[in-house]
Amino acid sequence: MNTVALAPLCVAILFLAAAVTFTLSHRVRLQRLVSLVALVTVLSLEATLVVSAWDGEPQAVLLANWPAPFGITMVVDQLSSLLLVVSSIISLAVLIFASGQDIADNDHEVPISVFYPTYLLLLAGVSNAFLAGDLFNLYVGFEILLMASYVLITMNANTPRIRSGTTYVVVSVVSSILFLTAIGFIYASVGTVNMADLSLKLQTLPLGTQLQLHLMLLIAFGIKAAVFPLSLWLPDSYPTAPAPVTAVFAGLLTKVGVYAIIRTETLLFPGGALDGLLSVVAILTLIVGILGALAQGDIKRMLSFILISHIGYMIWGIALNNQLGMTTVVFYIAHHIVIQTGLFLVVALIERRGGSANVERLGGMLKVAPWLAVLYFIPAINLGGIPPFSGFIGKVGLLQASVEANTGMAYAMSGVGVLVSLLTLLALTRVWNKVFWRSATKAEKPTKVILRAEHDATAKGKNQLDRHDHKPIPVSMVASTVGLVAVGTSITFFAAPLFQLAEHASDNLMHPDRYIESVLGPQTPTREDYLGEFLDQQNAVDNEDASNDGEVVTE
């Protein structure tokens, strides 16, 4: 059964649910139920999308049946459907986690509960961006998810949240303005915003113009993906947000930027004109990110820096510009979304149990909460790239692709990539040593909660001091975290089918003509033929009109 025609529902259901939850502002339980039902429905719909798109060509959905370059198009291929499913899985886990926290804290400070509608809007924006078949719809998707994220990041606004929220809002708005300007320039130069149509027409522009448009798009998406010189906003703004919000942002939002970069590099400007630049940027992102992580005392900030560093791995794969590289990037994104979100949830649990997320204030958690130690350890070594976990598989794929590319830059990136993998492990095990391994009495400024808890765990029943003064940790929070960590670990076991899907995805990505044909119809010329025809016409005009100044269109 082919359900691709239902793809727009992935966005529409979430919008509808957001509207419904907004009207139910005083009935938090009903809000929770509606959000849960909507997310589960969307997840199952997206799972069928993956099945329908498994090994075929991209399939386009024309909204209201308007023909392609004029109406709004949505395109379902392996990349978009896989990302949709992965994002729904983690957002479902985070939703359950957030509901649990909400119930446990019994937080009635917020006058109308804005969390659920805004969260659903965020996911609608993300889904819209993944499905968008034209550049302006991609922009609208970005704006929807950004507006929702502004609200989420400043929820229960206190002074630090206002501060970090302002940084986030200003940087995001500037990147949106850059994106919009790029769209303006693109429309002025080729007169269309449909991505398939653009793929045909952009190549007819003078090379300088192409380069400028390409760069503008990359900068706009680079800010969103937190690629090094444009990443400085991320560790400032993510960690202060409420824990579930940080988790979902870290997992999803940067990946939407990476997704847009992939589309730019494979569909709009294939040929890799800026691969050299991307390689340098990948190296810098990897190194600067991880060095930042090593200096941090706050675990959430450290994870934010690791997040930046690992965006470098994805840019590495994109910069290689070969099929294996692209396959691994697709695999790596799926792996990274799940693992990074899982780790942030675990840290949120550590913070609840120990009273702080700062390594200087924690210790002895191995005795206090051994289950937390396991929950932290598995995704941590997965992220660090220890075999047999999926992080290792992704990195091996990137190394193989680099050898296949066989350029100096590719080898340089491999060297840095391996080093960064080691440093990631160092940063994560340092946290492990301090938070779980050492005694709380040895911490620099241990919290009272952790001192008492450690004492109780060691004393085993004699003179208990614990007055249960840490925030309660309900089953739903633990269950959702365990679930997400389990999904992250199962990527290792299902790596073969996932890699196969990623291979189909990259096969389609490396052949943009298939995408174009699916959107514009079977009679569309290939990119090469289109450029040839264009050049012939140009020559004919040149010959006809001798007074033509004979501008060289392409070299």
Added chain:
Amino acid sequence: MAIDLSLILVMGVMYGVGVYLVLDRTMTRVMLGLLLLTNATNLLIFHAGGPAGLAPIFNKDIAAGDYSDPLPQALVLTSIVISFAVTALMLGLIYRAWVLSHGDEIKDDAEDRKVATKPSYDPEEDTPASTDSSEFDGDEQTREREFKIKEEKRKSSSLESQKTTARIAKDSSDIAGQKEHA
């Protein structure tokens, strides 16, 4: 293609002033700067549609080239709505910041400052690791002696840990007492 020079100039000035304002530290100016930048971009997209023509209402007697291009106007409309929402949110943030701290300036990140002032020497990580000799080194008597010393040390340290426990217990009961007192 005829382009309205005055509009281009206005757009340039808006971009310039916008960038200048965004670089400021006060939130209100940043907000005004972003407002100018988005509107300058709107003008840019407006120009992307080419010269002005007839209103794009279909009439079969009019050639397609005589209409204005409606698409950029639709894009501008969308982006106006978005910038309106962003401005409203920024105003909310500014108001909230004013209520909380009576300030409009964006402060440095406290955690950033902390990392920046952190000494490069970390006693826990940077002291050389103590060399732990194997239990089976040397002759039996020395080992015996070392074992006894270790035992004594262990006893004294366990005494100390009991003291710490007592101290923590006292601390927490103090806190509880204070709470009850309060």
